[in-house]
Amino acid sequence: MVVETIKLHPNDIKPNQQAVIKVEEGFHAGKYMSRVEEVNLNRIVMGAPISHNRIILLPRGQEIKVEMAIRGGLCRFGTPVRGQLNTPIPTIQVDWPEQVERIQRRNWVRIPLVADMTYSLLTEEPETAPLPVKSRSLDISGGGMLITTTQDKEALGNGLLSLTLKLPALELNSIKARVAHILTGVNKSTPNRVGVEFLDVPRMVREQIVKFINLKQREMIRMGQLQRSY
Numbered sequence: 440m441v442v443e444t445i446k447l448h449p450n451d452i453k454p455n456q457q458a459v460i461k462v463e464e465g466f467h468a469g470k471y472m473s474r475v476e477e478v479n480l481n482r483i484v485m486g487a488p489i490s491h492n493r494i495i496l497l498p499r500g501q502e503i504k505v506e507m508a509i510r511g512g513l514c515r516f517g518t519p520v521r522g523q524l525n526t527p528i529p530t531i532q533v534d535w536p537e538q539v540e541r542i543q544r545r546n547w548v549r550i551p552l553v554a555d556m557t558y559s560l561l562t563e564e565p566e567t568a569p570l571p572v573k574s575r576s577l578d579i580s581g582g583g584m585l586i587t588t589t590q591d592k593e594a595l596g597n598g599l600l601s602l603t604l605k606l607p608a609l610e611l612n613s614i615k616a617r618v619a620h621i622l623t624g625v626n627k628s629t630p631n632r633v634g635v636e637f638l639d640v641p642r643m644v645r646e647q648i649v650k651f652i653n654l655k656q657r658e659m660i661r662m663g664q665l666q667r668s669y
Contacts, residue, residue: 487529549580
């Protein structure tokens with residue numbers, strides 16, 4: 440699962456849009472179906488949660504999570520309940536979210552990609568950050584990369600990296616990523632392999648990565664290096 444943060448547009452949430460309300464703590468903990476009744480720039484009015492034909496009266500200030508389909512993907516955001524109305528139908532009011540988390544549940548296609556690149560360790564004090572480290576990519580997907588490094592787990596610090604890769608058809612500049620796993624080399628002359636997961640990748644950049652992967656896939660199929668799936 441890959442999670443990215445996106446900024447909402449005014450028309451991303453509309454009346455009659457289906458939604459799921461999740462209450463994670465307290466007496467009303469559970470998952471409830473709902474729908475959007477009204478939208479303005481500051482608030483969203485949603486149908487009050489119903490369970491077994493009984494209206495759930497969520498108190499003002501109750502923290503909830505809302506899930507709904509936005510731009511063809513599942514998105515979620517957290518918000519407190521700001522108020523309730525009982526007429527003409529029972530509803531709750533929540534804040535309009537400036538940003539939501541978009542959840543990509545599909546498995547990303549991964550293709551080989553051997554190329555020179557660099558990465559830098561991300562620290563709390565950028566002015567004292569270490570110099571970029573030379574590396575090589577081994578493969579890439581829409582969700583991350585496999586790269587090589589002579590550094591071990593301890594040297595990678597908190598595991599947060601900034602990746603830079605420049606190719607004629609794909610350019611990644613200071614893409615934030617986290618170390619997902621490390622495969623230690625068999626000896627000192629063999630570099631470690633590090634799987635990294637992209638974090639907070641701008642939508643346009645991720646689309647560029649996916650477009651690049653699709654292009655390479657077609658080339659590999661044409662050259663007989665990859666079998667087409669039907």
